[in-house]
Amino acid sequence: AQSVSQHNHHVILSEAASLELGCNYSYGGTVNLFWYVQYPGQHLQLLLKYFSGDPLVKGIKGFEAEFIKSKFSFNLRKPSVQWSDTAEYFCAVNKVNNAGNMLTFGGGTRLMVKP
Amino acid sequence: ETGVTQTPRHLVMGMTNKKSLKCEQHLGHNAMYWYKQSAKKPLELMFVYNFKEQTENNSVPSRFSPECPNSSHLFLHLHTLQPEDSALYLCASSLKTSGYNEQFFGPGTRLTVL
Secondary structure, eight states: OOOEEOSOSEEEEETTOOEEEOOEEOOOSOEEEEEEEEOTTSOEEEEEEEOSSOSEEEOGGGOEEEEEGGGTEEEEEESSOOGGGOEEEEEEEEETTSSSOOEEEOOOEEEEEEO | OOSEEEEOSEEEEOTTOEEEEEEEEOSOOSEEEEEEEOTTSOOEEEEEEETTEEEEEOSOOTTEEEEEEETTEEEEEEESOOGGGOEEEEEEEESOSSSOOOOEEOOOEEEEEO
């Protein structure tokens, strides 16, 4: 079965530090990849997505992610975090040959940014 | 209201109770989803509806019964639940289920089963 692994369950950073959250998936076929974010008390919302083309994807609020097919990875990065980036981040994978639009989520990473 | 709304936001029920969760989307989408978010576990897909037809049941126990009367509304009927069913239940919608379409999530219903 397809699985999505997020290696860091909790991350604590100071403002202006650089961020990298790991995401690996186990499916060997073509995939669409996503990062969702859930700010405290808010809905889960899409941060960025990869379908095809340039493997370096830029999203909202200065986030970016790089798809490395050979490593089955889609790590999320931000060069300088802010206190407002405190949230839970979820990586998700959609199998392209799947007949439906069904996402498999990773376990999430809770990020706390200290002011 | 815009986006995806869910009611109630919090629900406490006993194991013998019957209750229902409601989801409504105001986005003109045709596909709707129920997810379960438990502590320390990944978000799990439960059900998928496309144009009111159930297209996916991810081996969910029969004590959870979904209903989709139209493309804008989705219900999750609950009966004889167990304490381990306590979780955040999220509803999502997308334009369709074929190919990829971004899923938009509601705020969730926090369910506690006593």
